[in-house]
Amino acid sequence: MEQTKSLQLLFVIFFVMGLITTNVTLVAMSLFPLAYLLAAAATQRPAKLNVRRDIATSDSHFTLSYQIENLASGLQHIYLKEVIPQALALSQQVQNEQALNQPNWASVTMTATLKQKGVFNHQHELAAKRGHFEFSDIEISVADYIGQVYHRENVQDAQTASKAPVAQYMGNIPLKSNKTFGFNGVVAAGKAGTGEAFFGLTQYQDHMPSRAINWRASAKHEELLLANEYEQDSNMNVGLIVDARQHGHLHGSSELANALATSLDLTLTLGLTMAKSLLNSGHRLGLLTLGQQMDYVYPNFGRRQLRKIEQTLTKVEPSTGSKINLWALEHKPAMYFPNKANIVFISQLQASDLPLLKGLKRAGYCLTVIVPDPSGLVSGEHHEHIKALYHLERQSVLDPFRQQGFYLINWQMEQSFNAFYHQELLPALRLQRKMK
Structure with a gap:
């Protein structure tokens, strides 16, 4: 209605100017449009x-x-x-x-x-x-x-x-744990394994550690040496840290920008996939995301916890710097995760993260560090050259972590999740369980 009134006023001005100046052409040019607009305004019906x-x-x-x-x-x-x-x-x-x-x-x-x-x-x-x-x-x-x-x-x-990211299938994740506890909810049938809860007695074998020998029970048998057998790992506290910080190791063309965006989505998908697997195994899981801001999901069990984690990962936005203050996570990690929890850290890592990992290790947490490698996602004419430069730069960043004794699990992001699980993750976790 406002635009129609403005045009009516404009043609009224032209009409008056034509009368004042006795300009017949201007009067004629303004009279007919003005008559049309006035007739249209008078016959308009309200729209519903x-x-x-x-x-x-x-x-x-x-x-x-x-x-x-x-x-x-x-x-x-x-x-x-x-x-x-x-x-x-x-x-x-x-x-x-x-x-x-x-x-x-x-x-x-x-x-x-x-x-x-x-x-x-x-x-x-x-x-x-x-x-x-x-x-x-x-x-x-x-x-x-x-x-x-x-x-x-x-x-x-x-x-x-x-x-939201779509969780894919991933089998059981055999994390090494410093502390386990009983099942939450329905109690599963006990099985012999590497947990802490006493399961029963078995005959001592050469591969068993000497501290497993039950001397009191063995004293009752002249020719039989008995050892304690513990229940298979039950539940444990797990903390999942998903890092959405982008440190500029890939930069330049739009192809590199697309590779970074894809790598972030894949990182969040891996986080949700591992969360689903860990929760299905009965573990208590908490989440911490590092992006434009820190977002935290309190440790809990079950499907409701998986929905909370999915909602949190949906809202993660990447950051291009180290604006997040990780002092509390480094010096007071119990504010986020229970003592002796198993921490799964999915991050491309930067040099300033070394004190953080040292602080978590010093606090008694069992660390599993997965380092995504997005260079394989880059396409284009010079992708091999870009990959070589990326690996050269990343080598200098990751070497201090390895020198400090941190075992880094490399994830080539062009791999399928199934291939990564069977070829990289499972062998690395089994090796970690054997390491003292």
Whole structure:
């Protein structure tokens, strides 16, 4: 309505100026448009619309479905506009520039003609990325044949959509533990193994440590040496630390930026996959994420804990520096994880992380450090050269950790999760269990 009134005022000014200057041409040019606008304004009927929006999430897209129902007289033009959430709009801009070279990515727009009591349906797809997004109000405008807006309103329909990492299958993770405890919930059948709870007596074998001999029980048998057998590892406290800090070891072209974005999603997916496996094994699990900010999930059991971890990993945003203060984690780790817990640290590591790992080890935590290698995700003409430079730079960063006795499990991120589990993770964890 405001635009129509402005045009009416403009043509009134032209009409008055034509009368003052006795300019017949100016009077004629302004008289007929002014008469049309006044007649259109007098015959306009209030628009009554019913607008509904549904958001569906798939693996690769968010689908926005709009339904507009006209409850009043026929409308010549309907304009719908909705601003895309900023984080999602940025990824949409990159996709449009690469695929279609279309810069109009910041909003969903559509125009249609709608008859009386008619219904119009429209769908729009956005490339989905991991995260939690809030879709705000929808702007609806109605115009006549020459495009003059005579009705505009904002439809209150705030909705949210999210895309979480998808946990994949991973078998049992045989972590080495300094402390185990009883089962939570349903008690599983006991099995002989390497835990701490006493299971029974067995005949002493040469491979067993001498401290396992039960001298009191052996004294009752002249030719039989008995040893204590302990129950298979039951539950343990596990702390999962997922590092989303990007330290600039891969930088330059858009291909490297895409590799970093993919590596972050894969890191979060591995974290969720390991969390699912550990919780399915009955362990008590806590989560700490390092990104633009530290986010913490208190240790707990079960499916509800897995949903909390999934929601937390969904909202992780990467940081490009070391702005996070890790002093409390280094000097007071019990604020985050129980004493003698097993810490799984998934991080590309930087030189300043060495005191952190020393502090965790000094506090009695059993550390499992997985170091992602994103260089294999880089594509393009010079990817072999980029990989060589990356490994050369990373070698100087990781050598001090190895010299301090930290066992680093390398994860080549172009591998499938199944290949990484069987070829890298399991052999490394079995070796750690044998190391004193």
